[in-house]
Amino acid sequence: MKGQKHDFIPFSLYDRTGMAAHLEKRAAQGWLLDRVTAFGWYYRKMEPKKVHFAVTYYPKNSEYAPEPSEQQLTFRDFCAHSGWNLAAAFGPHQFYYNLKEDPVPIQTDPQIELAQIGKAMRRALPFSLFFMLLGLYMGCSWLWTLFHRPINLLSSAGSLFTGLCWLVLFVFFTADLATYFTWRRRAVQAARRGEFVPTRGCHRLMQTGVLLMLLGLAYWLLADRTPGLRLFLIPFVAVTALLYVVTNRTKELLKRQKAPAMLNITITWALSLILSFLIMGSITYSLIQGIRSGAFSLDSGSPPLILSDLAPIPAEDCEANSSVANSALVSRARFWIRTTSTMGDYSALSYTVVDVHLPWLYDICLNQLLHEKDDLDVFEEDGEPVSHYGYRMADPAPWGAEEAWQLYSPEGRALEDYILHWGNRLVVLESSMELTQEQMALTGEHLEPS
Amino acid sequence: MPRLKFQTLTEQMYYILLCLSRECCGIDIMDQVPAMTGGRVRVGSGTLYNLLEQFLQAEMIRETRAEGRRRSYILTPKGRRVLEGEYHRLCTQAEDYRRILEEEVSP
Known part of the structure; x- marks a missing residue:
């Protein structure tokens, strides 16, 4: 709207210097603070001029109070007497401006200001600590998954987005609390000498974090193909x-x-x-x-390989489920195909097709697949594993693949569980049937990248 | 070592209490202190408001009158004792200064 301006800068609660400097800059540009809401700061047009701003803290103030209390009004009278007029108030913050050349600051005793900011911060501290710890826990879980189950995470734009959000949350609240306590330590020492210490908040970090989260959300909405x-x-x-x-x-x-x-x-x-x-x-x-x-x-579409392709089983006697996750880094499609319960002989086939879009991710994806079944039926004695399931290199020729691995049980029995590799594609295949050379070739034809 | 509250007074506290040795409206102290000190000491509105609250809580001043939101205050006997204590402390400091510097000048 003409004659009005709006901005949203996530200043740290204690950053009175940053807020005042921003409002003074806006006033020099011809915008005077008019009101503050949860959606940001609103300005009205005025002649560009040098205006002094001061941000004071009134921790007892409630956002829900219908009107200012008697004490707040008295405080405003005191400020008005020395030329400070209230521009806006929101939460514990009160924004005053003064048109005089060299006004007496609202706070001339650093101990008092320190106590006011301390009270306001004590109210916000549980909230900040909660989000810092939550961000730490969720961010660490996300990083653990990234290192141990990279395909699960990299193939899901949603997981990338949520992980990013938790990390941003953790980094911001940690930095904000660290900055506050560093400032407070210096301010306490300076206040004993009667000096003020300017604050320096983390709003730029938060702005970067919010921008990253918005980009992450946009990427999620655009890139995710999950039906x-x-x-x-x-x-x-x-x-x-x-x-x-x-x-x-x-x-x-x-x-x-x-x-x-x-x-x-x-x-x-x-x-x-x-x-x-x-x-x-x-x-x-x-x-x-x-x-x-x-x-x-x-449903994510018809499976590239069904039981009918490998055995004389009518397609209508089979049921299939699938799950697809796509991102710009990795795509993963999982298919489970089995004969219906009305069939006499039970057959099942399941496979996961992983397409790695960035070549440097190939090794970490393969590493996950090769070790995914390490934990299966591990026999332990005094906590020490004594034998493992494990993949061993196999002949890729029957599949027409570039590389192949086959799973072996702890007793050394070869299982119908394979990992196949073509170009940027990895396929994990499990079959209830013992596959013949001909079935392997057919499987390879259906699953290799076109 | 942290000092006890009001054990010693800051310059601003001292002059606010001095103003309140006579009944005075809180808001007027902002003008009286610079007038009293030749502009050397200025008390901010937020600082004055908070100090008056603290002095009231500590029973160093009491409210004498309220006309709307304009409230007047005066020192209580406790406030007067604190102010006198500060005055004597400052006098002792000044006395020490004089004694030591005079000894240096006239050995």
């Missing part, structure tokens, strides 16, 4: 954003209606919970109904 994912993900993102808007509007409406802070908190949170359950329930119900009615399918 049905978009049907779930797009409504989920849209509805989450809508929920955020609705709860904020409710809070503002109740404030305008002068509802007491406790009532406002109760109604806003109850509404948020009820709407979350209703919306998620509706999306899940619609998905299930859609799948049942055949409006859409989670």
